[in-house]
Structures are given as C-alpha cells and as structure tokens.
Amino acid sequence: MGTICSNRVHNRTQVVELVPMLDNEDYYTLPVSFQTRTAGERITVDVGIWIVRPLNNTLNTPLAVFVHGAPGSSQNFAVIGRKLAGHGIRVVGFDFPGHGKSRLSRQDIYRLDHSTEGKYDMLCTVLDALAITRVDVLIGHSAGTWLNYKAAADLYLAKSSVFLNPLSKRRPRTMHPYWILKLLAALLRNSSLHSTTYRCLPFVYKVSGFSLEKDAFPSLPASIETVRYADLDKMQDYAETVALRKHPFVMAITKNDKIVEWNFAMEMARHMGIEEQEITEYGKDSVTVGDVVGKYDESCYRRVLLFERGGHLVHRSHEAVIIKHILQLLKAVCNHDS
Structure with a gap:
C-alpha cells in the first residue's frame, strides 16, 4: 500500500454470504466486562470478535475496525x-452485546x-x-454510523472514518410512526x-421494509433498544466537531x-464540512457522472460517494469503488502521520 501506518498509543438487513473462513481469520468469543446502567455495576459478556490478518501482518500494519x-x-x-486484508490491512470487527455471538439473556439486555x-x-x-491503541479507520454501516459520528468527534485514537x-440527526422513514417504536x-x-412482543418483531420489521434472516431474530430486542435510544439530538454537534477537527472520512450513500x-445523510456530510468538489456522483455500474472539479485538501481526505443505485448494502453493490477510497483514505492518514 505504499506508506505504512504505525499502531500507537473497532435495508434490508445484510444477508451473510456463506464464504469459507480464511487461514488467517478468526471468529471467537472473548469475555468482556461492561458497565451497566447502574453505577458501579458490571456484567461480563462473551463478545464475538472477528479478526482477519493480512499475510504480511506486522505491528505496523494499518488497522480497520468495523x-x-x-x-x-x-x-x-x-x-x-x-x-x-488482501490489500495489507488488519481487520477487526465485534458483535455488540445482544448481537451475533455476543448473546445476552433477556434480563441482561436491559441492564446495558x-x-x-x-x-x-x-x-x-x-x-x-x-x-488496541490506534484505529486507522473506523467503518460503520447504517445504525452503526450513529456511533461513528460520536467516535469521529471524541475518540482520538480513531484517525479516520467510513x-x-x-x-443522521433525523429519524429515518423506518422509525415512523415513532410511537410504535x-x-x-x-x-x-x-x-x-416480552415473549409475545418478541414473536411479533419479525413481522414488524418486514412491514418496515427489512428482509430478515432467521439468524438475526435473537438480536431484535437489542436492536430496538439501539434505535429507540439513539442520541439524535447530539448528532449535529458530533458532526460539527468532526468538521472542526478536520477528521478525514469517506461517506458512501445510495439514492x-x-x-x-x-x-x-447529505445534510450530515455538510455539517461535517464536506464541500461540493468533494462529492462524486455515480450512475449505474459505478460509472462517474461528469468530472469532479476543484482542488482537494489532501491533508484532510474527505469524500462523499453518491450512487444512483445500490440499496441499503452499498459496500456490497459498489465494493470496488469503496475499497479504492478506503485505501486512499488510509494513505492520506499515513502520510499525514509520517
């Protein structure tokens, strides 16, 4: 990838492709102690941890956290x-409590x-x-991007974001009418x-436009908590802090x-300081619509990738373009820190 970063002081609902794990890949559980809603009380959760190491992995390998x-x-x-990982990046992801391998009992869901x-x-x-003491790029999707705004504003070990x-700061159509949520x-x-309501949740999600795999059902109660208690009133402040910090980022959106x-999403990008020359529009098949004009500030790599089509899984539909920009983002971050 050229310059290397040092590690210093991680819709439709996505359908997981059945792709065999790599020899350099692990997906395991790690006991982690979390603070509960009660001051001074903690609970331990076996958290699902996913790691993919590039074949040439070293202490200086750039790190992406999903x-x-x-x-x-x-x-x-x-x-x-x-x-x-095939491009020389170490990848780490984890399952939030109540999701994936990070299973929680009904009672513990509401303690967190x-x-x-x-x-x-x-x-x-x-x-x-x-x-982990440095995250070269923090990559979030959908409701995970609420956390991304907060992390981009306040988590100084995160050097860039995708x-x-x-x-955004506004409730999406899937959260209306809000009283139902x-x-x-x-x-x-x-x-x-709880049990009766839980059995109704797949139908509620389907009506809202989600197509759920059965494996996603156990995570629905924790998901409801995430969207119900998202701090929407703070999102604009987070975004404006990102702009003041000149935090590098890439945002990928489908119309x-x-x-x-x-x-x-475009509104949030503008709160984060994006300018017209930093927006690239794509038509069908990821073909750029017109030429992008203007001069980029390479010390603060910021891009909005606006795709005509691609649905709620933009990183599946336009994977090659997004990977290209992640690599360019990492290169800019590395050059700035070197």
Missing part, C-alpha cells in the same frame, strides 16, 4: 473485510445502555480488551409481555436506499 448496524453482526462485513453514548462506551471497552449508508421498546422491557433517506 461497527455493525441494528440488527447486524461483524459478519455483515466478511466479504469486504477479507478483501481489505444501548444508546449512542452507551455504545461508545462499549466500543472503548472492547478496544481496551483487545489492547460511513456506509449513514443515518417506543411502544415496542416498552413492551419488550416488560417481563410478562435508492429504502431504509434511510439519502438527503438526510
């Missing part, structure tokens, strides 16, 4: 993660804080447990009504996303 959406898991990024601030604490806790099908969250918290509105 943040999944709700519902979701680290395995939603298996294909793009393996390809990034699944708000954006709470997920930020979970992210920091997992990074500490893995002894936002895939990002959400609040009702579901309240019913799930009720021990007597035909049926889960989130693309214009809301």
